[in-house]
Amino acid sequence: MDGTQRSNIRPGIKVQVVQKQDQRTGKLTEGIVKDILTKAPFHSRGIKVRLESGIIGRVQIIEASD
Structure with missing residues (x-):
């Protein structure tokens, strides 16, 4: 997706995000969405979210739910 x-994107789904400091390398961090921080319906670099771990990043991959 x-x-x-x-x-x-909804709270509780598993996603992979890129953090601000990892944008150059493209390193992804996996986690569960806690809050959606982007208010706009679309963002070209990915919707910004806060993961349950407290990490903030832009969604790159939405993992398929089982």
Whole structure:
């Protein structure tokens, strides 16, 4: 699924995000969405979220739910 559309993201889903300091390398961090921080319905670099671990990043990959 597409991490640039806010409608695809809900609290509780597993995603992979890129943190600000990792944008150059593209290193992804996996976690569960706690809060959606982007208010707009679309963002070209990914919707910004806070994970349950407290990490903030932009959604790159939404993992398929089982």
